[in-house]
Amino acid sequence: MPEAMDASPGAAAGGLAGRLWRGLRLPLGDPLAVFGLMIYVLFILTAVFADQLATHDPTEILYTPDYDLAADRRPGEDGYILGTTSLGRDIWSQLVYGSRSALLIGLTAAVMVALIGTLVGLVAGYFGGWVDAVLMRLADIAFGIPFLPFVIVLSAFLEPSIWNVVLAMALVLWRDTGRVIRSQVLSLRTRAYVEAARVCGSSDLKIVFRHIAPNILPLSFLYGSIAIGWAILTEASISFLGFGDPDTISWGTMLQDAYASQALSTRAFHWFVPPGLCIILVVVAGFLVSRGYEEILFPKLKE
Amino acid sequence: MSGMRQIAGRLAQLVFVLWAVATILFLMFRLMPGNPLAAYIDPTFTEEQQRILMARFGLDRPLWEQYLIYLANLLRGDLGDSFFYRQPVFDRIMELLPNTLVLTFSSLIIAYGFGIVVGAWLAWARGGLAERIVIPVVLTTRAMPEFWLGMVLLAIFSFWLGWFPAGGTRPPGAEYDSLLALYASRDFLSHLALPVLTLAIYSQGLPLLLMRSNMLEVMREDFVTMARIKGLPRWRVVVLHAARNALLPVATSFAIAVGYQIQGNVVVETVFSWPGLGRELVNAVSASDYPLAQGAFLMIAAVVVVMNLIADLLYGILDPRVSHA
Amino acid sequence: MSGPRAGVPLIEAEDVAMHFRVGSALSALVGGRPALVRAVDGVSLTLMRGESVGLLGESGCGKTTMGRLLLRLLRPSAGRIRFDGEDIAALSGAGLRRFRARAQMIFQNPFEALNPRFTIAAALAEPLENAGIPRAEWAGRIERAMELVRLPDPGQFLARRPHQLSGGQLQRVVMARALLLDPDFVVADEPVSMLDVSVRAGVLNVFREVRARLGLTAIYISHDLALVRYVCERTVVMYLGRVVEDGPTEAMIEDPLHPYTRALVAAVPTPDPDQSHAPLPIGRGAPDARNPPSGCRFRDRCPLAHDRCAAEAPRPTRIGARTVYCHLHG
């Protein structure tokens, strides 16, 4: 009996980490998704050990003792792994530190989009009535807001910062997650076991978090993993248009820098290509992981 | 009857959303730090001159009054005068909107044409080597920053090979009788090629993947099996039966894609010096020309909202189950 | 067991109505009037302590809605429901929790009534946790409830999840869960309709036995008069959101007063196991709760309908222990 009792919902405190891990339901069965996860792990490690991996301060202007700028070095030249930018900064170090902002933006945006969307979807779907009506009208409005222009306008009147992208995503992109989760909740809400929980005295909060939320988590993760790519791409676009955060090194600002310094004309591929590749890799990883989640959610797609 | 009521309801929603977006924009721009006229007022202006200007743009009145004036003007289609150009915002936007729409629609038509055919083919060749190669490639095209792709194409096809012009809609000094004459000209097509290619490469992934998964689903359905039992050749089954049925949801996604594309155009228009609405928005924001930024944003939002509406209605028409829900 | 009528009322429903709105609030803004579905439309019902009442009718007649109203799973659009003298609409907080402990439900589909992600132990612990039962008592209570529903050796089930159990076992678990907190009142919503015929009898017997042993007040919802007859001494027949006849089950079967009841009785299978339900000897026009006919709701399917039936709704007529809503008896 006691060991059976351990599985009761009230006795789960000890296994919180485990439950979260199980809640993630990582799509480990799909080789492509596993590949995506490995890319994530690689970039996370890079971000964590950026201080060790980088050879220079990524924003430091490097110059020789007789005031010559150490600019436009080719890879390997003077010991710069990927060379230097036109303004004398170390490209390799920028690339390494760029993974920090990319993951920071990507993950926080993903958390925001998934969290807000999930909460909205849960509340709207479960409680219905005017709460639902208000939230869904808000979603309609969010659907009417063109996203990239919104970020541009936001960046213009806030200080340029990578957080603008996250903020804009939190303000606008919860809509997709919110709607999908709401409709999912609408169908879950009518399940007999939800009613059963109510009959046996469970509060709304308890029902939502214990009976409904776990079933929609993979959906949240699906949208979260898509949001990672969106956030990184958006940050790159915003930086490219000149509304980025000049104090933060990101792959987007690197591309902007390379572009403004005409890396294409000077064929400085070592400068222009790596940040682009990193963006593509991380975003593709997000797609692969989200496809993994899709196959968990909608197994019919799989043969 | 209920269809009409549904359309009326959706129209009311459209108006509501546009009103909300306009209000949000109003608040954002009015609460913006810094002097809204910083870009307009030359530092040598006297305080008196500044005061007159503030009055001219109604900026000396209380916020709620400004808001009411703003809404009343919007209803009359008056978006105000651009600070930067000192011309009516509406006229300017109307000059640029056609360019943006041409770019958006032509790239999406190409993307959908390509995506649908390749998607169907992939479903047909399911499980093969093609799938294992094409799908990661498609995902990669979705993962590329559009401006990056645009720059690479520009470098290759314009700067290095010299096949296409690098920007704008027409050769220097060329004149046309009308916008239509311009759009029908060969010159225009050659200017259109690179930006359209960029956008199309980016956009084809959605219809392709959608078509593929719809096809896979439809191909499992009974009538396809029946058709095959009847001895029709496999490709005919795919084309005549499965593809036709799988196409409907793809078609509805087109309208939504227009809405998404038009907001993403901002970047590509900048790379290709395309005189469109998105680039104008970027310019306006950089120049703190908020009547213009506001107008451009609203126009883009209007396209998005209308396209969402069309997608909804299309969805209702194509899938009758929805209208009862 | 004393005669149920003689006791104290546990549940009193007065003129209860439940109207659902179909269509969005937004379409109302534009001028379209949202359709109203009158699932329950003016039902009064009193249950004495220990009484067991069958709620009988075709699907869509509002019987399930009525059951959910009595448990406050829905809030009525009109009318009042009192449980043990208290208006359940006014309950909240601790009062509501007490009510939840006393009024329970047995669900139609046991495969859905348990959260597939929970073990049986977790499912059973939920009501105990909610009712604030000290953890030390849980095991004992669960064991007792499992015994009541004849699930011996509970240890073998507790660690499992619902999909690892059979339908019969599941429905007993559901029943055990309803009984854990010693309720006074149970609503059973067609508890055997989703089960294999072979296990129906067992589950039904357990229900009957438990009800009698604990002196439960119960409502048994069904479309099957035969089942109701087996479990309940009193039956309430509903049609399109209204009660048409209410009285002792046996008397009703022997002499159905309302033409609709008559049709239901006629459809009860004979003891002959080979003969399934006979079709209802009335028109098949499916009742539409959105546009119910005026006057008597049954009139468009009633073989005996006359002018008055369209003009006015029949009032309740008491005939002995029975009440009937029909102009034939008015």
Added chain:
Amino acid sequence: MTRMFRMAAAAMLLAGAASSALAAGDRIRELKLITRPQAAQPSEFQFAQIIAQEWRKLGLDVKVEVMPWEQMADVVWYNRDKWDMTAWQMVGRPERSDPDELLYNLYHSSTSAKGYNFVGYSNPDYDRVAEAQRREVDQEKRRALVFRAQEILAADQPVMMLVHPRSTFAFDKTVWDPASVVNQGGIGIKNFWTFVSIRPLGGQRDIVLNSSDNVQGINPLWISGGTDSWITELVWDRLLRIGPDGLPRPWAAENWEWTSPTSITVTLRPGQVWHDGKPLTAEDVRFSFEAAMGGEAPMYAPFVRNIAAIDVDGDRITFTLKEPSAAFLTSTLAKINLIPKHVWEPVLADLATREENAESHQEKMPIGSGPFRFVSWTTNEEVVLEANRGHWSAPAADRWILRIVPNAEAALGMLRSGQINFLADFPGDPKVLVDAAAADGDLEVVSTTDIGFRYVAFNNRRAPFGDPAFRRALSSAVSRELIVKAAFKGFAEPSNSIVSPALPFWHDPAVDNMPTGLDLARQILSEAGYELVGGKLHYPDGVRETLAE
């Protein structure tokens, strides 16, 4: 007991720390240096970073604050006591070929409250010199005064002058005859004279040039964007024009004559006609100046403020001034666009009744009398002008086509592929351009030291910048060589004067080659009493920080 003891000990420790700080004056607060974003102003962003990096070595806390132009302008112009330091730029315009505009407006104390002296520099000696030079009509005497002004500024360092950038342009030398391209001192080869005289070598007779900015308006009564002025210069004539040597020369006026220190008479060149065929008369000229004086063209008002009266006698026009002005030729006669009275009179009469002024009046078909006439303007795409063959100084090219190309990469690509043949605006890295030209072979790159300049402004109103020694120390801390190499890729001249070396007549070579170095900076600081405590710079003895936040 013990607790009390401990508290006393702590109090003593605190007192000790405070007293040691007192000996040196307060520690200098964190100083903020404002700059525009890298994307908009890569050089500025870069030199701000370098300067902050160097100043930190003096024991200062320096924070670089990045803000877009609008915000920066708002802080610096409208909140004059709210900032410490800002990177700033004065652009070269032909009328700045006369030193008056910069010397007087930038540093005369009368312009400190609202005008161009936003740094709040105030020195009575300097005021006297600046006033005297603007009244002195004798060139040599004026030159001496201008030199004196530059020397005062060099000693006081109200701002930290950095460089006069070199503007870099390029053209296709297989299309245009390099000998026909005019390099205007301090402006570069993209100028009025080039466009009028540039000679085609072959069949391509259209000047196709680029700009990264959109055209705001084509309006002779509105000073709008820089690109717009290229067009107005060509479409509308002026009485005089600033020549390639930086000095005014006759244009629509054949000659001029000072009849007294406050009176000047010009004679109109005969036979000039407007683009619509009507003759250009002295009345048109008077109308043009009166339009600027009338209030409907506020941006031109400052240039005509000194005019007391305009009299017309046949084709002679006499201007009577309120006070003598050495710069009148440059800043007024060579500035005001001549506009046709028959077109603008009704427009101005109508505008007088409305809130709008002439700045929002965009003509459908602008009419001037200049060497090019207007053909078409396609929004955000191009402006087409064609040669005015009837002009007395008709251009050699057929058309002048301005393409809007928002980025440097595309502009360079278009130049190399022949889609444009004159690179008139290149916000990119000049070194890339030079390399590209070397690789291409068809391109000629010309770079010229600019009249404009870049600097870091100190807010003279705020401590510690009120102290000239402190300003001098900060200014000498940074090698201008480094700034030139690191921020401008060598395409700039180190500078210590607001009068560009591109104006050799006015530039005072005595102030060039200011010695720099961190040791020198430290020496100046310690001589002025500043002290390093624990690696951080403190005010001189007894001086308290007044603005600590």
